[in-house]
Structures are given as structure tokens and as C-alpha cells.
Amino acid sequence: MQPGRRHSPAESVALFGYSLTPMILRMLKTRANIKDVASRAGVHPSTVSRVLNPATRSMVSESLAREIVRIADELGYRRNALASGLRTRRTFTVGVIIPDLTNPVFPPIVRGVEHTLDGEGYIAILADSGSKRRSEKALIENMTARQVDGLILAAANRKDPLVDQVIEQGIPLVLVNRTVDKHNVTAVINDDELGIDLAVGHLVGLGHRQIAYIGGPQRTSTGYARYRAFLKTAKKAGIKLDRDLIINAREFTETAGQAAFHELIKTGKHFTAVLSANDLLALGCYDALEELGLRCPEDISVTGFNDMPYVDRFAPPLTTLHIPHDELGVQAATLLLERIENPDTPTKQLRLEPRLIVRGSTAVPSA
């Protein structure tokens, strides 16, 4: 570089005469690449590369490095992540698959994941699989084709060939929210047994003895674990279990909850409370109660699980189990980054503790 020359665009035109054409071409074509920076600095591209990479920057003399950096931002150089990733086999990208983004449980998890990743220079490819298995498979293939460094799945089933496939391919994987039966995956989930325990304890403490249970799909770890926990805990609490008052819904949705509640009523059996395996199911109970002209909590107490945003504003505010949504995401991302750094890290099942939040949907049973 000739120190006397400053580069206003106009000067460039005047000063660099015949070198103008390639410059203009470059500007029209696309943004500067590493070769442009190198030739402007009169060095080899590899030197520029080393300067721009923190790990190798010290290999280059300080003064030259500074000059290169100056030129790089003068030209507005930005590393092309495709080329870089192709060469290094690291994309600093992770894929995140969510079954339904409009289920309010997931956005905070996603946010936790993203913020954690962002801190380490990673970015998330997010996809909403819409609960369809086929699209989920396609999404995973799409993501692996993009050479993601790892995957976070929030929609695993207890037996999940997709999960097996991912593991087999050696792609770092972390499950969140749900896990599989085999313990060969790292997962961040809730302590479902503790949660159900707390809910049952609360209802029993209020004096409920006939407690109905609306569970979720048994193919999911949450649906299964909560169901088992209910059986176990209820027995421990000494309340009599009536199989007719235990229904496992097909989906964790409001309509499924509503239908399940109607089924409970149809049995003709008496119950004073219904413990549901998730907030949406509880909402379905609200719907059914209203249709039946029953009041909550005066006639029937209802509890949920998850403490979705805004359930505290519902009529009545829902008694439920709070799970640390953000933390779930943060931990999942942290563990994934660990696995990416070191793929041989032993798998680990992290179980976060839920907290009972008592609100207006539970009360002492009416005489």
C-alpha cells in the first residue's frame, strides 16, 4: 500500500486508471471476496484468511494484520459462510424442529435455544413440522443436506426411528421437552413424576378423593411418564383409582381435552377434580365444562401442566405446573454445543423441576 493515497470513490476513479474495470465489475457483481481484499493489500488470500480468523491471526505480523483488517472493512468484506463451511465442515448452524410453533410452550424454548446459540456464533434453522412425521423426516434430510452441526428435536416419540437415524448418522443431537425410551440420547426434559406428584398432592390436600385424569398420547414420553406417575402417585396418596376416570387423549390439544372430558361425564361416575397432563387439555376441559353448564372450580377443579404463557389470565386462572421454558431451551442448546465440540460426550438426561402454581381453577370440593 502506498501510504499517501486515500480512497474516496472519486479519487479511485482518477488514480487507479485501468484497474477501474475489474473494480467496477466486482462492485456490480457482488460483494468483495477474500481475493479482492488480498489483491488490494498486495498479499496472498491465505494471509487474509489467517488474519480474519481469530485462531490464526497471531501467525501474521501485527502491522500487516491491522492493514488487512482496515482494507477488509473498507471493502465491506464478509466471509462467505458457504465456502467456509464447505472447506471446514463446520457451518455453525443447528437445526431446530418443533411440532407446533403456535403451541405457546415452544416459543420460549426456541428463544432460549437461539439466544444461547447466538452467543457462540451459531444460528438456528427453525422448522415447524406441523406434527406430521413425513414432513419431519423431510425436514431432517433438508437440514442434514445443509450440513447442520447439530439438531434439536422437540417432537420425539418414545420409539423414534427418526431419532435412531440421526444418531446413526453421527449428527450431534439433543432432544428437548420429550425424549425416547432408550437412553442413548441427550435430552432435556421435565421431571414429570415430580410434577404429577405435586398436582395430586395439591388436590388431595384440598380434600379431593375422586380425581379423574386426562392424559396425553402414550407414544410420547411426556404422555407416558405422566400417566405412570399419576397411577403411582395416586396410589401412594391413598386415593382409589377408577380406571374409567383415566383417559389418555390421542393428542395434546384443546379439542382432545374437550372430548375426553365429555367421555368422563358419560361414565356417570362421580369426580370432583380432573388432573390433565397439559394445559391445552385443561383448556379443553374448560370448554366442556361450559358446554355442560358446570363451573370451575365450584363444581370441578382442573389442573394443567406446562404453565403456558397467559394461562394466568384465563377464566378461571389455571392451576398448573410451571416448567422453566427458557431454561429448557438454554440447557438443550448448551448440551448440544458440548456435543458438537466433543461428540463423544456421554449422553445425559437432564430433568428440570416443575413448580406448582396454584391459581383459581382448583378449590375445595363442593359437598
Add this chain to the structure above:
Amino acid sequence: MQPGRRHSPAESVALFGYSLTPMILRMLKTRANIKDVASRAGVHPSTVSRVLNPATRSMVSESLAREIVRIADELGYRRNALASGLRTRRTFTVGVIIPDLTNPVFPPIVRGVEHTLDGEGYIAILADSGSKRRSEKALIENMTARQVDGLILAAANRKDPLVDQVIEQGIPLVLVNRTVDKHNVTAVINDDELGIDLAVGHLVGLGHRQIAYIGGPQRTSTGYARYRAFLKTAKKAGIKLDRDLIINAREFTETAGQAAFHELIKTGKHFTAVLSANDLLALGCYDALEELGLRCPEDISVTGFNDMPYVDRFAPPLTTLHIPHDELGVQAATLLLERIENPDTPTKQLRLEPRLIVRGSTAVPSA
């Protein structure tokens, strides 16, 4: 290919003798690439490439093409999107930036975007900017470094240097939810004037004459447009405007709404309804009302804007303006794809119509 040979793994070991080593190396190393497929098929990589690309597949003879496809999935070949994108300058990736994913307005929009993109083979890189400008800038740079084909921004300000930058760089861009003052961008937004008109009409129809307004930040197009619309519409409806009863909050948040409502009360002026520029602000009003021991709608009617999921379950269910969340996303994605295909498409501002949903938070004013 020698037709007599079938390839069970064990046979391969026996039959291919010395060719075993490279095969094993390949299997250990990573998944098959185009060269592997080519050499197994005894053709040049370019032929494989042509077969696997629908647009060029017809250049290759049908029988050879079929054989290559067979071998490709036998080897589990998947195109490396980095290499492909590097060469073609198309990544089939679009960046989506959302200010706050936990605001329930956004998930449906994101879902609409994703499903539309997915249909065309695109995938979304999603980022939650957390409303911080700096991180937003960094995110955009990160995404452009990854060579996204386009960008969808849901958090633009009326004057937005970031938006200008993106346009200047020639990256296809679509704004959603909010837009900028200049009409040099394609945007999908709501018809705010119509919405406010409907809300005012509803309140006036109920008999309200003293209507307070809690608006949003004036730096956003929604905040500004709704404010202007309120001024205009209220005048048209013949109700007297009291400047003290018009407050524009700094943020579209619950706490900002709460604070604004307290300010309204502090003026000592009489009003029977408050029209808020968004549901979260309305929720803040609920909070303030409760703190003040006032009832909604008996003492004060409240309206919102957006019809966020679940506001129908609040106590009281919120009267608000429904916007077609999914459609917002679908349109944004569609327009973006259009711009990606043809960057010279003239910019367009698409304005979707909101619909008034009357629920329990509005009533005839008390005498």
C-alpha cells in the same frame, strides 16, 4: 455396471477385494458424495449432477439416469447444499427476523412463512432479535454471510437504516407486520385505518362518547398509523377529542399499557372506554383496572388489536380486531419468492383487512 452383481454389504467385501479400502474410508469419513456415485456408476460426476437435477435430467439417457438414481439412493447420497449453493449462488434459504417470538402474534406468521417456503424447497433461518437493534444488525449480517436468498423482517421501524442497507445490497426483502415510511419496499401489513375505524364505530355504537386511546411507539408504522387513524376516525364519528386522553406508549407491551392506563386515570378526566393499539396494551389495561378496583366492561370498556391467540379466554374475553396471522406470513413468503425469482418486480404494499371481533370487554357505558 455389471448386471450380474448384486450388492449386499458382505458380497461387496468379497467381490470388490482391493476396492474395499477406499469404500470403507468413505463410509467412515462421511456420507457419499457425487464422486462416489459417479465412480460406482462408472460415469463422470457431471452426469450424476445432471441426473439429480430435474432441470437437466432430460439431457441424460433414460436408462442411465435410472441406474444412477438407483445407485444414488443405494449409497444414501444427499446433495451437499453448501457446495451446491456456493456454485449456483442460490441457497434456497431465507432469513426471518422477529422482534419477540413469545409475542403470540408472531408464531402464526412464522408458521405461515415456513409452510409456504417449505412448499418451494426453501427453508427458514429464524432469529429472534429481542427487539435490540444491535443484535438485529448482527443477525442480518450473519444471514447475508450465509448467502440467504432473501429476508423477511417483522420488526422494521418507520425510518430504518437497516432496511435501507438491505435494499442497497440488493437482497430481496419483504417486510411483514410493520413497514417503513418510504414505499420502496414490499410489505404485507394490516389495514390499520380500517381496523381503528371498526373499533371506534363499535364503541360509538354502544354509546361511548369519551374514548381514551392508548397507542404504540410512533417509530413503528403500526403505532403511527393507528394513532393517525384514531384522530381521523374519532373526528369523523363526531366525538370530541381530548388530547389528555390520548397516550402513545413507548412499547407494545403489557407493562407499558398498564402504565399508560394509570396516566389516563391521573388526568382526572372522565372516560368510559379505552381503545388500545394492540392486545398487549389492552392486557395492561386489565392489570391497571384490577389494581384500581375497576371492572371491565362495567366501568370501562377496553378494545385491543391483533386478536392474539387465547385472548378469547381472558377475563373478560377481549374485544379486538382479528388479523389474518397465517395469511400475513403466507403472503410475505409468497411475495418474497416472487422477488427472488424476479428481483425487478415492482415493490408492493399488501394491506390485509382486519375484522372486528366483539367479545366481553366492551359494553354499553354505565350511566
Add this chain to the structure above:
DNA sequence: TAATAGGCTGCAATCGTTTGCATAGAATAC
């Protein structure tokens, strides 16, 4: 029968970075 056209496939350059290896010069040791 020779010339021409058209259909298939191969060749090699390219996209933008990274990195092991080589080398020139400077600095140190003896």
C-alpha cells in the same frame, strides 16, 4: 457414401475459503 445434425457424455474451470507444506529471510546460538 459423404456430409450434417443431434443426442449423450466427458472435461475442466469455477464458486470462496482454508490449511499443510515449503521457503525466504531474520534472529539466535555457538
Add this chain to the structure above:
DNA sequence: GTATTCTATGCAAACGATTGCAGCCTATTA
């Protein structure tokens, strides 16, 4: 003053796909 180590940089080969061009072969035409 020479031998030896460093230091700083350049060289060139990857990474995995795509694509304009060239060339071969077969089929068609005059």
C-alpha cells in the same frame, strides 16, 4: 562467521457441486 532455529508469508490442493464447451457416436439427409 556459520549453522540453526524461528517467523512470516506464499503456494496449491482441497471441500462438493455445477455448467459451458468440446467431442464422440449414431441417425438422418442429399
